[in-house]
Amino acid sequence: MNDQTSRRAVVRDPSGSESIEIINVPIPQPGAGQVRIEVAAAAINPVDLGVASGRFHQLGVVHQPVHTGLGWDFAGTVEAVGDGVTLTVGTLIAKFVDGFDRDYGSHADHVVVDAAHVAPLPDGMFLNVAAGVPLAVTTAGQLVKLIGAAPAAGRRLLVTGAAGAVGAHFAILAKEHGWEVTGLARAGDEEFVRGLGVEFVDETTQGWDVVVDAAAMQAEALRLVRDGGRFVGVQPALRLPEERGITVDVVVSHPDVTLLSSLLERVAAGHLPARIHATLPLTEIVSAYQLLAKGNVRGRIVVVP
Ligand SMILES: NC(=O)c1ccc[n+]([C@@H]2O[C@H](COP(=O)([O-])OP(=O)(O)OC[C@H]3O[C@@H](n4cnc5c(N)ncnc54)[C@H](OP(=O)(O)O)[C@@H]3O)[C@@H](O)[C@H]2O)c1
Structure with missing residues (x-):
């Protein structure tokens, strides 16, 4: 990056982590209602691997003519604001960039987003911790909204992938909504899952009232x-x-933003987990994606511009 340009991780012909490149683009300018964020840290989510692999191009949800931007989650500092924005320059915020079909993403020096959707960080929350939270915690909160409060009968709920980011947040929130929650995870994750305050299994059993499939096991989970x-x-x-x-x-x-702000407060207070597996510089973005693709990751891999 120099004073005029900004680095951005993209794929042109997506075919896996090795196809990721960093390009230089003019520093993006916020329009009305938008803010430019100087990215401090940005997590890699499973969806990012899917975009880099070309899976979402094949599924027909990405149509970028030149290159596709990578990265959803991020935390950073408001650096410039467009017309009509009340957020002040210097505010620390977190957010996820929504949608697949875009030429920019959060794995970059800067990102321009709608001001209405950025959540100011709770006092004392570290930017690298916040960077791994928005997408998973929002998804968990929206999963709970989807299933609602537990009924009087039929409350046995299995969440697959309970040691993952979405699964762990969801397990805690669903229990608070009256569900009798059991988390399915790997044998080595028992202590972590029980620490969420829910039951633990490492083998599948059938007969659950509700299965929330945060491990994306799909048909295998539907059978339960x-x-x-x-x-x-x-x-x-x-x-x-x-x-x-x-x-x-x-x-x-x-x-x-209301949901994200309230759940960020709960992460900051230690009520919801936010684990970081590794932190790598943006220049090592290919290695960072390869690390996630290799598996056996516990917590987010965070890239730092
Ligand atoms: N629809 C949406 O809007 C939305 C939003 C966010 C995320 N998602 C999706 O939700 C899923 C979870 O995301 P995440 O961020 O929570 O991922 P994550 O942190 O990688 O968690 C996934 C967890 O599932 C575990 N797992 C996978 N297969 C398992 C199995 N057979 N038995 C037990 N555990 C198993 C993984 O363990 P191992 O690492 O050992 O395999 C990992 O702990 C991803 O598929 C993601 O793409 C969807």
Whole structure:
């Protein structure tokens, strides 16, 4: 980067982590209602691997003519504001960039976003911690809104991937809404999952009233729901057909600044977990993606411009 340009991680012909490149673009300027954020830290989410692999191009949800921007989650500092914005320069914020089909993303020096959707950080919250939270915590909150409060009967809920970011947040929030929550995770994650205050299993069993599939196990997880129960998936592009009287839903997370602000407060207070697996510089973006793709990651991999 020099004074006039900004680095941005993109894929032109997506075919995996090795196809990621960093390009220089003019520093983006905020329009009316927008802010420019100087990115301090940006997490890599599973969806980013999917974009870099070309999976979402193949599914027909990305149509970028030249290159596709990478990165959803980020935290940083308001650096410039457009007309009509009341946020002040210097405010620390977190957000996720929404949507697949865009030539920019948060794995960059700067990002321009709608001011209405950025959440100021709670006092004392570290930017690198906040950088890994917005998408997962918003998705977990919207999953809870989707299933609602537990009914008097039929409250046995299994969340797959309970040691992951979405699953862990969701497990805690669902329990608060009256569900009897059991988390499915790897054997080595037992202590972490029990620490969330929910039951733990490392093998699948059938007969659950509700399965929330935060591990994206899809058909394998649908099989665990009792007849007439409920399944909620996390893969909107691969929605499962209904069977055995099971109601099938899928979460599609969308920016909700009120929800994000309230859940960031809960992360800052230590009520919701925010784990960081590794922090790498933006110049090592390919290695950072490869690290996530390799697996056995516990917590977010964060890139720092
Ligand atoms: N629809 C939406 O709007 C939306 C929004 C956000 C996320 N998502 C999706 O939600 C999913 C979870 O996201 P995330 O950020 O929470 O990912 P994450 O942090 O990587 O968590 C996924 C967890 O699932 C575990 N897992 C996978 N297969 C498992 C199995 N068979 N048994 C037990 N545990 C298993 C993983 O463990 P291992 O690492 O050991 O495999 C990991 O702990 C992803 O597919 C993501 O794309 C969807």
